[in-house]
Amino acid sequence: MILFPKFFKSLNYAFQGLGMLLKENNFRIHLLIFGFGLLFGWFFDISVTEWLFVILGNGLAIASEGFNSAIEAVVDLASPDFHPLAKKAKDIAAGSVWITAMASMICHIIIFLPKIINFVESLL
Template sequence: MKKHKKDPLYKSFGYAFQGIYTCISKERNMKIHCCVSLLVVIAGIIFQLSVTEWCICLTLFGLVMALELVNTSIEAVVDLVTEERKPLAKIAKDTAAGAVLIAAIMAAIIGCVIFVPKVMQFLTGL
């Protein structure tokens, strides 16, 4: 059995960053996630989030974006395997998309829990 030489660690990181870049540049939903994350960061700075609130927001950014990357990879593999409409291919694609949707909805709800009181406090202080 022939042993395969592993790529150096820096190349592994390069491949990972290339995957992130590809997803951001080609996937509309990933662009949306990035824009929303940027808006949340701006709002977080304005409303002076606590360390705990920042950690929650950053964790949610990571979760939603990581799931979007996994969803994109599942869609690519399914498309690579078959161009036909097959029930199992549909299940794979739909459930991966559903995972992203659930995470995004929960992130939005948690975002409201964090930001609505701060916005209300700001508005009542005017």
């Protein structure tokens, strides 16, 4: 049985979390890059497959930034003072964000660089 009041309460918590993420600088940077990906995708009329890579790549980078922020908050709560294991957890989470961001960037380059080159060549 589906409990809709419980679902809507959970949805409210999710939107509260998104509101908190919007205050995070790196999250806003990922959103800006996603916006450029959407704009370039529209401008260059990319294929469905290319759209999937742009949306999935950016979605993973944005989600990993959210996981990173959550891990940092929990680590700060559990270890307010410096501890090498706290640093390790935070650094590994940040490194994971970097991995997804680089994968997303590589997708953008593979999809958009040839289109940008063709566009510039058509102007010359």
